Amino acid sequence: MTAIDHAHWAAYLAAGVDERLELPAITKQVDELSIADAYAIQAALLELQLGRGDTLAGAKLGLTSVAKQEQMGVSEPCYGWVPASTVVANGATIDLAELIHPRCEPELVFVLAQDLAGPGVTADDVLDATAKVVGGIEIIDSRYEAFSFTLPDVIADNTSAARVVLGTDGIGPRDHDLAAIECWFDINGEQVGEATGAALLGDPATCVAHLANHVGQAGLKLEAGWHILAGAVTDAKPFTAGTTATARYSVLGDVSVTAV
Numbered sequence: 001m002t003a004i005d006h007a008h009w010a011a012y013l014a015a016g017v018d019e020r021l022e023l024p025a026i027t028k029q030v031d032e033l034s035i036a037d038a039y040a041i042q043a044a045l046l047e048l049q050l051g052r053g054d055t056l057a058g059a060k061l062g063l064t065s066v067a068k069q070e071q072m073g074v075s076e077p078c079y080g081w082v083p084a085s086t087v088v089a090n091g092a093t094i095d096l097a098e099l100i101h102p103r104c105e106p107e108l109v110f111v112l113a114q115d116l117a118g119p120g121v122t123a124d125d126v127l128d129a130t131a132k133v134v135g136g137i138e139i140i141d142s143r144y145e146a147f148s149f150t151l152p153d154v155i156a157d158n159t160s161a162a163r164v165v166l167g168t169d170g171i172g173p174r175d176h177d178l179a180a181i182e183c184w185f186d187i188n189g190e191q192v193g194e195a196t197g198a199a200l201l202g203d204p205a206t207c208v209a210h211l212a213n214h215v216g217q218a219g220l221k222l223e224a225g226w227h228i229l230a231g232a233v234t235d236a237k238p239f240t241a242g243t244t245a246t247a248r249y250s251v252l253g254d255v256s257v258t259a260v
Contacts, residue, residue, distance in 0.1 A: 002030070002031065004030060004033065004034075004037040004040075004041070006037065006040040006041045006043075006044045007044050009026055009041045009044075009156060010041050010042075010044035010045040010047070010048055010156075011048065012026070013041070013045055013143055013156065013157055013158075014045060014048050014049075016100070016143035017143060020097075020098070020099065020100050021100070021143075022100055022101070022143070022144065022145040022146070023143050023144055023145065024144070024145055025144045025145070025148065025149050025150065025153045026041075026152070026153055026156055027149075027150045027152060027153050033150075033152040033153070033156070034152065035151070035152055035155065037152070037156075038151075038152035038153070038155035038156040039079075039155055039156075041155075041156035042080065042081075042155055042156055042157075042158050043218075045156070045157075045158055046081050046083075046158065049083050049085075050083075054083045054084060054085045055083070055084045056081060056082065056083060056084065056223075056226070057082045057083065057084040057086075057087050057164075057226060057227055058081075058082035058087075058164075058222075058226040058227035058228050058229065059079065059080065059081050059082060059211055059215065059222055059226065059228055059229070060079070060080045060081065060082055060138070060159060060161065060164075060211075060228070060229035060231075061077045061078070061079055061080075061159075061207050061208075061210065061211050061229060061230060061231045062077060062078045062079075062080065062154070062159040062160075062231065062232075063076075063077045063078050063151075063231075064077045064199075064200045064201055064207045064230065064231025064232070065199050065200065065201070065231070065232075065233075066201070073151075074151060076210060077201075077207060077210055077211070077231065078151065078154065078155050078159055079155075079159070079210075079211055079214050079215070080155075080158040080159035080161050081158060081161065082161065082164055082226075082227060082229065083161075086161060086162060086163050086164055087163075087164050087166060087227070088163055088164070088165055088166075088257070089165070089166065090165060090166060090167050090168055090255050090256065090257075091256055091257070092165060092257055092258075093257070093258045093259070093260045094139060094163055094239070094257060094258070094259050094260070095260060096239075096240075096241055096259050096260065099139070099141045099162055099163075100141050100142075100143065101141065101142070101147055102139050102140065102141040102162055102163075102238075102239040102259070103139070103140050103141070103147070103236035103237060103238055103239055104137055104138070104139050104140075104236060104237055104238075104239040104243075104245040104257065105137065105138055105140065105185075105232035105233075105234060105235065105236040105237070106135070106136070106137055106138075106183050106185045106193070106232060106233055106234055106247035106249075106255070107135075107136040107137060107138045107164075107229045107230065107231065107232055107233070107247075108133060108135065108136070108178070108181065108183075108197055108200065108204045108229075108230045108231070108233065108252075109133065109134045109135065109136040109164075109166060109167075109227050109228065109229055109230070110126065110130045110133055110173070110204075110205075110208050110227070110228040110230060111130065111131045111132050111133070111134060111170065111225075111226075111227055111228075112129055112130060112131065112222060112223065112224050112225060112226050112227075112228060113129060113130060113131035113224055114128070114129040114224050115129070115221050115222065115223055115224050116129050116208070116212040116221060116222040117212065117216055117220075117221035117222075118212045118213030118214070118215065118216025118217070118221075119213050119216050119217070120213070121209045121212040121213050121216070122209055123203055123205035123206045123208075123209050124205075125209065125212075126173075126205040126206075126208045126209050126212070127173040127174055127205055129224075130173040130205075130208075131173075132170035132171060132172060132173070133170055133171055133172075133173055133178060133181075133204075133252070134166060134167040134168070134169065134170040134252055135167035135169070135183070135247055135249040135252035135253060135254070135255045136164060136165055136166050136167055136227075136229065136247070136255055137164075137165040137245055137247050137255050137256075137257050138161075138162075138163070138164050138165075138229060138232065139162045139163035139164070139165070139239055139257070140159075140160035140161065140162055140236060141160060141161075141162035141163075142154065142157060142160040143157050143160075144157065163257075164227070164229065165255055165256075165257040166227060166255070167247075167249070167252055167253055167254070167255040168253070169252050169253030170252060171251055171252065173205070175251075176251050177197075178197045178203065178204045178205060179196060179197045179198040179200075179202060179203050179204065180196055180197065180198070180250075181196060181197040181249060181250055181251055181252065182194075182195075182196050182249065182250035183195055183196065183197075183233050183234065183247055183248065183249050183250075184247075184248045185234045185237070185245070185246075185247050185248075186245070186246040186247075186248065187237055187243060187244075187245055188242075188243060188244055189244075189246075192234075192237055193233075193234030193235060193237070194234070195233040195234050196233070197233065199233045199234070200230050200231045200233060201231075204230040204231070205230075207230040207231050208222075208228050208230055211228065239259050240259060241259055241260065242258075242259065242260075243258065243259045244256060244257070244258040244259075245257055245258075
């Protein structure tokens with residue numbers, strides 16, 4: 001079996017971002033793409049971004065609902081990174097000319113006060129290390145044709161990361177049962193989704209613990225000051241011109257973003 005050229009495929013995905021091009025999935029072009037190779041491509045892609053002067057603002061999880069895991073045939077989330085260049089303020093507008101075929105989804109976001117380094121990180125450790133929890137919306141934008149990919153493909157593509165909208169209201173991590181936080185997701189004023197924090201594997205803090213333990217396997221850590229996206233609580237919706245997406249949270253206030 002031919003070895004996977006991680007740098008080549010990272011450059012391939014970076015070109016998709018730069019040129020706003022839909023690309024054939026990597027798994028359609030190689031004999032086999034392992035999960036380990038996919039994360040190696042993701043790391044090389046991140047290295048390219050940081051080499052251009054970007055910095056890291058956090059990390060993120062995908063597939064944090066049981067239904068999505070069953071759909072993809074996996075038993076744990078997938079993981080990616082949040083470059084600082086992708087973070088925008090609540091109420092921002094997003095220029096669709098910068099993206100390919102974006103979708104939007106509401107997120108619970110942990111703002112860290114202390115580093116978290118696996119292995120062995122627990123949900124309680126996450127709560128101890130968290131300054132506050134805020135609402136957010138993630139704009140995902142797969143670089144693959146027709147938004148179609150396998151699990152290794154999406155891992156390599158930094159779990160479709162594109163933009164992150166952060167709320168300003170927040171709560172202390174132990175001020176409220178995070179699993180009980182309610183979210184109503186609206187598109188142009190019409191409710192299209194509803195869920196609670198329990199959608200995230202039963203406990204959003206457990207999701208962040210998974211992430212800390214995952215990066216710990218590579219000798220990395222989640223750093224104080226970072227924003228950690230625990231996962232989408234509802235399905236993603238198309239984010240097209242003129243769309244205003246609003247995530248309304250029971251204790252975190254509203255977060256909104258508009259496509260232009």
